[in-house]
Amino acid sequence: GAVVSQHPSRVICKSGTSVKIECRSLDFQATTMFWYRQFPKQSLMLMATSNEGSKATYEQGVEKDKFLINHASLTLSTLTVTSAHPEDSSFYICSPGQGANTEAFFGQGTRLTVV
Amino acid sequence: KQEVTQIPAALSVPEGENLVLNCSFTDSAIYNLQWFRQDPGKGLTSLLLIQSSQREQTSGRLNASLDKSSGRSTLYIAASQPGDSATYLCAVSDYKLSFGAGTTVTVRA
Numbered sequence: 468g469a470v471v472s473q474h475p476s477r478v479i480c481k482s483g484t485s486v487k488i489e490c491r492s493l494d495f496q497a498t499t500m501f502w503y504r505q506f507p508k509q510s511l512m513l514m515a516t517s518n519e520g521s522k523a524t525y526e527q528g529v530e531k532d533k534f535l536i537n538h539a540s541l542t543l544s545t546l547t548v549t550s551a552h553p554e555d556s557s558f559y560i561c562s563p564g565q566g567a568n569t570e571a572f573f574g575q576g577t578r579l580t581v582v
Numbered sequence: 583k584q585e586v587t588q589i590p591a592a593l594s595v596p597e598g599e600n601l602v603l604n605c606s607f608t609d610s611a612i613y614n615l616q617w618f619r620q621d622p623g624k625g626l627t628s629l630l631l632i633q634s635s636q637r638e639q640t641s642g643r644l645n646a647s648l649d650k651s652s653g654r655s656t657l658y659i660a661a662s663q664p665g666d667s668a669t670y671l672c673a674v675s676d677y678k679l680s681f682g683a684g685t686t687v688t689v690r691a
Contacts, residue, residue, distance in 0.1 A: 473625070501678065501679070503681075508683070509683055510586070510671070510681040510682055510683040510684065511626075511671070511673075511679075511681040512681075513678055513679070513680075516678070558623075560625055560626070562679070564677075568613045568614055568633065568675075570616065570628055570631045571616060571628065571673070571675070571679055572628060573618075573625045573626040574625055575624065575625040576623075576624065576625040576626075578623060
């Protein structure tokens, strides 16, 4: 299966600061990257879809100015949580889009804690 | 909007017992259904992928069935082991994945 590297795996930041999460596809070129968020005891929720060379598509209720997504190359997509607040504390995880009918693979996830 | 439900939310069984995990979804227009395993604080590991045209998939002690018309899938894990303790998630794909909240399994030695 696809190899996806996501880091950092854990980050603690102060309220008001920004945090960048990187997701790399190591063995293939990903034109699309899905970013999910998971709160404790809840399911993964799609936040946004990044597309290489174009603007990301955000799901309803997700603030695009707060969650900045960049997909600068076919192997790297980044999610920046700007002006983080404690309610942004969550588990963030990426998954490269490989086609509608293919197996999905995920990065290792990033546990963000905002204090 | 696709809604995915997993029942039960938690399950505790003695080692050796078979596990039955249920997943239901509201919109049958899917490409596939996938089962994942998630260990605490970790990412997702893909277990089985069932295409919409398939009825089941098997891998080792794992077997997953799919009844698309009724919007149901079941994951069977035979002869459970303590190492099977984890949260199991199902997700349906219409290109984007919609996830259930998961079933947390504890296998007691």
